[in-house]
Amino acid sequence: MHFLDKELWFPPVSETHPSGIIAVGGDLSTERLLLAYRSGIFPWFEDGEPITWWAPEYRMVLFPDDFKPSKSMRNILNRNVFKVTFNKDFRAVISNCQTAKREGQNGTWITDDMIEAYCKLHELGYAKSVEVWQNNELVGGLYGIDLGHVFCGESMFSKVSNASKVAFVSLVNYLKDNHYLLLDCQVYNEHLESLGCGEIDRDDFMQILHYRPK
Template structure:
């Protein structure tokens, strides 16, 4: 079993572009506090198996949970009802065309059991900058000319790190997720990082794996 980090003090980041080893994260996966959301630090974080997650009035928190929720693209589950949705022409998909709108919707759409959003103004600015540099990508779902769903994340090439998704109509985010998984599978991507467990992600085929295995795949 990996060290759960219980004996390690919390690491506070300064200006240096570095992170502590992921094995030093605590039992909840919290690894470090502070630093910034520059494109360079964000890319280093994702390449190191780390992601930011914090509230608007808090310091930046950096996480590397164990186990890690991932989807192997070939294992994406498509239910009978979703197979019908995928065959239907009522929904269409675009990529990387409306990144700003997708991240705004992900921040605004209410979710059951969740108060507020972790997609703060700082986060939106940071990922928009990553998008401009070609690393953050979005998938948009349309119905009758209206944006009804989508998702965004960080594309490392071979690994896609999903950040958030939204639906304004039933199955829209599932449509985006499944279409993305199928595309990435065809391109030979190793996995989609989903970060933490949710029943919704599990229903789509995502699974928990040890952080050590995740780091090897990364």
């Protein structure tokens, strides 16, 4: 495990600790965050803890072209219960993700400093959001980092049933239409698995991340 200071760098992911932690310290500057995502690394820590950077051995991902929404999900979309927008209110989405109650978690890993850092990335066009509305109220959404061929999903929230699923399906449809190779969901959880995501080896993930068409 490496300890970072003001110098802008990350070790190669091959040097990741078995826990999945690759480095501790540094800052949440735009430059460092972009370098992290482009290097297969993401920040994940709770308020009051040092900034902790991760590159787990197995990565939860979705290949957009392989995604097939369930029949029930297609029915929900066809009923037009929700309105979906992109990048209309990024700050509201990330703020709702911060305050969302999550099973098995006491607090949030989205600190106030992270909100400001990602809002800055949004202003620069790198961080993007999907909003789900019902009766003009924001009831669900998600956000992440757009690398052009890979979208790194960060968090989602839902205030009513199925709202986060609608955000997820809307994002995947956008990624399919624009020929993205991968949706990175970082680490395993049952909700992501229910949406069709699965784990791949870190080396395979890095190959896709660094792929450049000739």
